[in-house]
Amino acid sequence: xxxxxxxxxxxxxxxxxxxxxxxxxxxxxxxxxxxxxxxxxxxxxxxxxxxxxxxxxxxxxxxxxxxxxxxxxxxxxxxxxxxxxxxxxxxxxxxxxxxxxxxxxxxxxxxxxxxxxxxxxxxxxxxxxxxxxxxxxxxxxxxxxxxxxxxxxxxxxxxx
Numbered sequence: 001x002x003x004x005x006x007x008x009x010x011x012x013x014x015x016x017x018x019x020x021x022x023x024x025x026x027x028x029x030x031x032x033x034x035x036x037x038x039x040x041x042x043x044x045x046x047x048x049x050x051x052x053x054x055x056x057x058x059x060x061x062x063x064x065x066x067x068x069x070x071x072x073x074x075x076x077x078x079x080x081x082x083x084x085x086x087x088x089x090x091x092x093x094x095x096x097x098x099x100x101x102x103x104x105x106x107x108x109x110x111x112x113x114x115x116x117x118x119x120x121x122x123x124x125x126x127x128x129x130x131x132x133x134x135x136x137x138x139x140x141x142x143x144x145x146x147x148x149x150x151x152x153x154x155x156x157x158x159x160x
Contacts, residue, residue, distance in 0.1 A: 001029050001038070009039065012046035014053060064133035066140070074125035075140045078118035082147035085114040089154045098158040108160070115151065118144075 006029035010022050032038065069075055092107040101108075122144060129137035154160070 001032065003030055005039075006030050009042045009046070012043060013049055017049055017053070064136050066136045069129060069133055069136040070140055070143070072125070072129070074121055074128065075144075078121050078125070078144045079147045081114045081118040081121075082144070082151040085111045085151040086147075086154070088114070089151070089160070093154065093158065098160070100160060111151075111155070115148070118148075 003026075006026045009029065010018060010026050013022070029038070029042070088107050088111055092105075122141075125144075126137065126141065129140070
C-alpha cells in the first residue's frame with residue numbers, strides 16, 4: 001500500500017487513537033499488502049472506533065471498582081425502588097396486619113409500580129455496564145436481585 005493511502009486510511013481514526021497507534025499502524029499498512037480487503041477492514045474498524053471507542057474513548061482503560069459502578073444512578077435506583085417496595089409492605093403489615101384484603105389497595109398498586117418500574121433501569125444498566133466492567137456489573141446485578149427478592153419475600157410469605 002502506498003504511504004499516501006495509508007495516511008488517508010489512518011486519518012479516519014479518532015485523534016487519540018492516531019496519537020497512540022498511528023505511526024506504528026501506518027508502517028504496518030505500508031509494509032503489508034494493500035488489497036481491497038485490507039482497505040475495507042481498516043475503514044470498518046475506523047468507523048467502529050468512532051462509534052464505540054475502545055477502552056472508553058481513552059487510550060488507557062479506566063479501572064472501575066464495585067463502589068464506583070454502584071454509585072451510578074442506573075445501579076442504585078433499582079435497589080432503592082426495591083427497598084422502598086419492601087418498606088411499603090412491612091409498613092402495611094405493621095399498621096394493618098397480614099390479612100389478605102378482598103380488593104388490592106394503594107399499597108399493592110404502589111408495590112407493583114415500584115417493582116415493574118425498575119425493569120427498564122435494570123436493562124439499561126446491564127446493557128451499559130456489562131461490557132465496560134463485567135465483574136463489577138455482575139456484583140451490582142446480584143445486589144439488585146437480592147433487593148428484588150427481599151421485596152418479594154413478605155408478599156409471598158404472607159400471601160398478600
